[in-house]
Amino acid sequence: MDNNDLISKKELLEITGISYGQLYRWKRKNLIPEEWFIRKSTFTGQETFFPKAKILERVNKILSMKEDLSLDDLANMLSPNPSEIVLSLDEIKKRNIVSLISLELYIKTFGEEKEFSFNSILYIYIVDEMIIAGDINLEEGKIILETLKENYNKFNGKNCDLLFVRKFGVSTCFLVSSGSEVYFEPGAKIIKRLSVAGIIEELKIKLVNGGEFNE
Structure with a gap:
């Protein structure tokens, strides 16, 4: 993936206003797929990056819906495979x-x-x-x-x-x-x-x- 298609964790937190804790809580709930957390070497050491378009869309969707749905309901709704309904x-x-x-x-x-x-x-x-x-x-x-x-x-x-x-x-x-x-x-x-x-x-x-x- 081209670096222009990625966004760093620091940039993501600054742009969206979410906290480090929120990001990793959503990860634990499978609201954000594990494979979206991309570790890359930089001049400051190892940093975490994300596919820019996907993560921004997902974070905005979570923020817009988290007042109405529980994290478990959101995880079920956003999972890539259909629910067992x-x-x-x-x-x-x-x-x-x-x-x-x-x-x-x-x-x-x-x-x-x-x-x-x-x-x-x-x-x-x-x-x-x-x-x-x-x-x-x-x-x-x-x-x-x-x-x-x-x-x-x-x-x-x-x-x-x-x-x-x-x-x-x-x-x-x-x-x-x-x-x-x-x-x-x-x-x-x-x-x-x-x-x-x-x-x-x-x-x-x-x-x-x-x-x-x-x-």
Whole structure:
């Protein structure tokens, strides 16, 4: 990693206003990944550096949310792998996590499940967001659900993006590693590119906060 992409611990504390104690407490809680603490030799000896963009974004996110969530809840929400959350159909409906239209589309496509894993809820949530935004219709939602169900686990917890593309009224979607450049034939248009990691954080916040309960 280029030195310009790094920030020293001293600079980080000065810029963000956090203390040494806070930084290492967050590390112990796994709010900041161990691999982000990079030891390098300098003219003053060994110093700790961080990937600049990632650590600044993470610290700002922690600071903005720590008043509303416990450190344990934050750690669960910010972890790179999905939480071990399982909800029943009734719980999903009661907590209003997704619309009934998207939930019924999932059940129609794959059948009703006794319990919905975090990943299953994630797939429904992604489709729900796109339907509500007017990006896709129900048939296209089914294509996205099938693509996610078939391929998402192949990334083994690594960040990926969902791309939804149309050409002359024909739609398709696929998953690519986050940040990958993708090129299409003439006439193809990217309707939506979603960071699955970003959606995971959004969904975790909704789950941690309990959703919006229906009576």
